[in-house]
Amino acid sequence: MRAYQDKKNVQAKAYYNDRFYVAPQIPKDEVSTDEVFAKDVKDLESSFFVKEAYIQRGQLVVYISAKDNLAVMEFLRDKLNYNFLSELSAIDWLAKSGEFEIFYQMLSTSKKKRMRVKFFIKEKEEIKSVTSIYQSADWAEREMYDMFGVRITGHHYMKRILMPDDWHDHPLRKTYPLIGDEEAQWYEIDKIFGREYRDIIGPEERDGARIVEKDTHRFSRIKHEVPFGTEYSEKETEMDYQEEGGIPIVRKLSKKNEPKILKERP
């Protein structure tokens, strides 16, 4: 019997782990080491709750509370001159703590600084859309909903963006297998022909390199050719049109047309 595996995280895992290996951490620097960031965090702290703030690899990371997200974004744009929202997405921690971690990646062209605003939300918790502050959040929020199922309120056109509208489940969750779930496997057949056609058409062959010897739909067997889709026959096919020793090929090629290989481009 196969050993039971936790279905909360079905992503690829290292098959060998050293019990004594402790992964090193990327250092988290104090905010006070950078003048600009120190001032930004001080300003932020004066109006909002800041859970944690540190600098990692030259970028400021600030943890705020989820309900403040819209107000913090507005503050960042208007007061702290972070004029670009360059990226926005979620990280799935459902298996660990039942939470999503949302991050907003900000850029200030006047200060030449990048910062990341982060917060945690529960699985079914809703967050406010920031499209009213940065319109670039429009598609990014749709993608976040599409990929993780994070619920967003106040968005003008909240629907899936990359996956089809009637797709089942959210593909970037850790519970979603890489090859897709059952719904994904039958998606086209269910949609075009109907559920009852699953048995008739059969499952999709996902291994493109697999060769079935008796399959006459996709392959023709040399010397065992049969019409397309008919039963494979063990008997050798008669090929009376072929001459003895195979089909003759034209050997006389004129010397003039022989290709030349140049050393370098003329």
Add this chain to the structure above:
Amino acid sequence: MQKVNKLKPFFENLVFEREDNRMIINFGPQHPSSHGQLRLILELDGELVTKAIPDVGYLHRGMEKMAENMIYNEFMPTTDRMDYIASTSNNYGFALAVEKLIDLDVPRRAKVIRMMLLELSRITSHLFWLACHALDVGAMTIFLYAFREREYAMDLFEDYCGARLTHSAVRIGGVPLDLPKGWTNSLMKFINEMPAAIETYEGLLDKNRIWKMRLEDVGVITPEMAQSWGCSGLMLRGSGIAWDIRKEEPYELYDEVEFDVPVSDRCDAYGRYKLHMKEMRESLKILKQLIPMYAETTPELMANAPKYISAPKEQVMTQNYSLMQHFVLVTQGMRPPVGEVYVVTESPKGELGFYINSQGDPYPYRLKVRAPSFWHTSILQAVLPGQYLADVVTIIGNANIVFGEIDR
């Protein structure tokens, strides 16, 4: 009403027969000028676009999901398939992000070679953009001219790494190969030939009446819009905001080479066309400076970090410990420290960012790709209304979007 059946699904509750003069048309997903699989749902009043909804996702391959199930080195060839017009820029963006994550310094020769490849791919990308954009707008000749020079640049890539389109010529920690003998001479030849070629394109297009009529004051993106919609690269500089990541947050040796960042205040398609032309010249300028820099470097190509990067082949073949390291790195992959990075590079399309969250495993816990084209496509819904149907083609072509990158 539209008749709905299983083969004819009812999309987005669009009503195609209305009482007013408004018409809703589907532009794409199979349309030669949609540059891939872009479906635009346009609401037209006569020929005027009143509402536009871009619909993407036809090329979605789940690259971020794939990245979570691959070791870091395995993911490198997948990045080729994002912006396949300039694949080295994606390879490099990913490699740089991982190098930042594990805090690795790359040998100088590798840096020079990478920069050569990056700038060459910028030129090929811009040439491809020019060719296709001009073809969309109606200038057939330019397509052939631009593809000729692009072919020469591709020959250089082929000489270096054997591939023309999907190079994978950048590795985490350096580059796999040194430049072949005489490659810099061919590059020099290319650099000397290119300015005349660019002049030819400009001679054909700059004062061309049709070209100007189709591009001037079309697809206007104001600086405020560009900021709010997260534009980057040429789309941003075309709106008068001088922000080039190579200049502002220099990576590799961009702080050692001299180049200008062209900026245009026109905010329209014609201004962006001029910027592409100028940027190609700047790239040539960088390439020219790189050739003597290459000659001064020592021959190391890969960083020396046995924890993360395999030793050189010679060492792997002769030293037992290096062989063991190599075996572990190939079968299990490197284990970067716990933490997260967001690293940006200036790809030909704009700001290409990789966000990597590592939990100390050989697989990234989360990898998010910030593909510039994705953001430049979303702005279409704000730019297209008020434009004419014929200009839609110009605006899509001018935005320089590639669908491998948008859908990932």
